[in-house]
Amino acid sequence: MSEVKRRDKNSKKPKGSSISRPDDERQNHTEFRLKTHWKYIAYVLTVVFTAAAIYLKVVYTEPRVATFAHADRQYQKQHVTIVCSDDYKRDTFTECKPKFCGRVVMDGIVTSEEVDHLLGVAKMGLSYGGSNGGASILDLHSGALSKGDKFISIYSAFPGGEGFKEEDFKIYRTVKNKIQQAIGDHFKVPLHALHLTKPTFFSRMNTSEAKNIHDEYWHPHVDRQTYGSFHYTSLLYLSTFNKDFTGGRFIFTDNGTETAVEPRAGRVSFFTSGSENVHFVEKLKSGVRYAITVSFTCDPEKAISDPDVV
The missing domain is CATH 2.60.120.620 (q2cbj1_9rhob like domain)
Known part of the structure; x- marks a missing residue:
């Protein structure tokens, strides 16, 4: 009986170890989605501003x-x-x-x-x-x-008669x-x-x-x-x-x-x-x-x- 108890005690996680909980997973997923969302917005804005700059250059520099x-x-x-x-x-x-x-x-x-x-x-x-x-x-x-x-x-280049x-x-x-x-x-x-x-x-x-x-x-x-x-x-x-x-x-x-x-x-x-x-x-x-x-x-x-x- 004492051996069983000893094994049960030894099987416990050491102090400081982390256990993944559902709340942590949701938070990590939300952070990932936010980062991806803002990267996408930054990309779209870059494309829009680049296109606008090209348009303005053409409009105001080309006759x-x-x-x-x-x-x-x-x-x-x-x-x-x-x-x-x-x-x-x-x-x-x-x-x-x-x-x-x-x-x-x-x-x-x-x-x-x-x-x-x-x-x-x-x-x-x-x-x-x-x-x-x-x-x-x-x-x-x-x-x-x-x-x-x-x-x-x-008139000098024409052949005779032509x-x-x-x-x-x-x-x-x-x-x-x-x-x-x-x-x-x-x-x-x-x-x-x-x-x-x-x-x-x-x-x-x-x-x-x-x-x-x-x-x-x-x-x-x-x-x-x-x-x-x-x-x-x-x-x-x-x-x-x-x-x-x-x-x-x-x-x-x-x-x-x-x-x-x-x-x-x-x-x-x-x-x-x-x-x-x-x-x-x-x-x-x-x-x-x-x-x-x-x-x-x-x-x-x-x-x-x-x-x-x-």
Whole structure:
């Protein structure tokens, strides 16, 4: 009997040993859940604040681009009047110089057949040259054609018996006259006072890396400062944004805000050429973009004649 009692005494837990009780387990579980809960909240808040910081950076550091003319819409006439710069104050061409300034987009001036024909002219001419960089030009008036890192004469590049046909120049003149009429009508300029000037040219843009400053068409500039003779600038687009290419929108800049014209085949865009219309072409992302720049002056001494068969 004494042995049994001795064993019972020896079997008791020593002092200081812990015995897990249900209350302790519940407390430990609650603490674990609280720690996990707060870790989750901290993670969520980190994600939210990071996203907010990225959003604010984009909103307040990237220019906001409003679309003036969408490529998937047709406009009989989309226009805005803006305050003229001082660029015309010294001009003496009172009949012609801008009485008010603005930007205009019109679809339907040029027929689809005329667009297709002029696109064919551009592709044929540029097939004899092409810049090493992303921007090539073809000027039917001077014959200038980008080739490599220089210019050659397209009229010297043609093999014997080949070249542009009278029909090519006829359609070119017809389209130029339509654009001239639209500019004259909108800006209240008599046609006899509005003259074609240089440079007037086809352009082709692709995604090739720029090789010189002439390939970097994405820098903001003012036509009147760049070319001198311009009073009114126009563009006829021969390809379409988001169909034939991405990027390549025509963008006006106004004190930190930007307004885009999305090219559409057959679309004519024109505007006064002074500092009120600072602009650039957005860097191309994919595809090939074709257009014609048709420029007009009020100065008869800066006028150029229509191109013709050589």
